[in-house]
Amino acid sequence: MPPLVEIALVARRELRRNLRSAKGLLLLALSASGGGLTALALHKLHAAGADTLGPEQLEQLAQEAATRSYNEEIGRSLSHAPITLLFLLPISIWLAPLLVSLVGFDTLSSDLQFRTIRYWTVRARRESIFIGKVAGLWAAISLCTLATQAVAWGVLLGKGESSAVEMLTWGAKLWAMTLPMGLVWCAIAVLVSGQFRSPMLSMLTLQVVFIGIWAVHLFAKMRDYEWMTRLYPNNFDSLILSPDLATSALGVFGCLVYAAIVTATGALLFAKRDV
């Protein structure tokens, strides 16, 4: 069977497994309700701010905040987005690794623990299984964040913050921009999960790895090691959010290369290990 078909079959099964499991459904519900509540809270702040400062000044403030976080160019381009979505963006970027770790910690470890993986390894290449698991987890996370965003869009539309077209266009665009970074987190999660037979150990290690990556990023930022800051997948946002297409494509490409390296390493280790 062609590897791509194997990958697709494993990914589809992984997506279903995540979305049908009690854990997956609970996280989906929590994320969606969290998205709605956050959007509501941000909207209230926005409304209060608009009363005090006026809409123009508030937009100016948002642009300044985006400029401080990224650069002037990105600040200018994002200033046209609905302001609540703009504040939702960093929250969803920052929470992505947490969501990935909670959904993905047992992607391989539980199958290894109960040896369920043995039913798959006689039928599909180990590499296909690994890549399919990454793809399936990424699809599940992407759907989960989409649901979160969709609830937030619904809340904001209900509150009349902006037009439906503007909300959906900007919402979909900002959501799509988080996907490449999510892919890297998913690849790392499956790589770690494939090293342990105990899901609990996998979860703890994953948290340590994610926090470690963040700490390395902080250290690199303090020392101005530009390349090292890119080890933290979320740091690609400064490229991906750029209005310049080439820069944005470079950010996406960087994420894809990062994810490919991690996935290849994980697939190689998984292919060599006893199951």
Added chain:
Amino acid sequence: MNSANTGVNIAISFHNVTKRFVEKEAVSSVTLQIARGQVFGLIGPNGAGKTTIFSMMAGFLKPSSGIVEVLGFRAGDTAALSSRIGVLPQDALLPSGETVGDFLTNMAALQGFGRNAKTVARDALNDVGGGDWWTLRCSGLSHGMAKRVAIAQAFLGEPELVLLDEPTAGLDPRVAFEVRQQILKRKGRSTIVVSSHNLHELEEICDAAAILDRGKIVACNAIAELTASNEELHIQLSEGAIPLEAIRAISLVTHAAFDSERGDLSVYFKAGDVDSVMFEVLTALLREKARVRGVSVGRGLEKRVMELT
């Protein structure tokens, strides 16, 4: 070299295979060949290395040294072997969150059945008598039901080679009988390797077997050879004279002895026509009006394993 069949048509070949875990050598320098079309048994006490050998055949474990070939390919070469082998792992749980139907359909799809995956999966489930379980969650199955679903996935798509680790453990006698019939039905069409503690079962279904002890093969041969069924005869007698001299005089007989305490007459003969030796021995006994309670051929696999391990 331990060999059940040294012909060229080999399904599984182990060449000087060793498997070490952190502190323990589970399998030591095993060399073994299993002929295509055979039902082959792996026998041995706990810790003998049966499951380790089985797992290397299935590609679950990599040998520390040596070469394992399955159907002419390196064991674990899924690209070449997928859909050609079916495996029933001993201790692998079914995916708890999936229904039986989804699980088997996924397995059939991965074997390349495409649109027919569901039909193939249903047929396999019907074969193990689980036609009504399609919508049940795997986590809700009893041990026996789960075992039968796992057997169904092993036989999916009639693979050339089927590896079964303890296929009837935990099954009630009727279902165990049906599983044995499933195996016997495939005899000659598929190569089947069975690892089991149930020696009577193995004696019934296997053509050949390897007896393992402490990671080494201590005997490997056709079942008839292992049990000496073509060179040994045991007759249980209740009363009457024992014409030992007459029995010893029968052409193929090499030795005969009577255990008066157990009433057991043991007759050893050169490998050959068991039926004619049995006929002549029984004729000699009946001529002396001996009361025959029972006749058994060979010494039984159980006795052989006890001697060797």
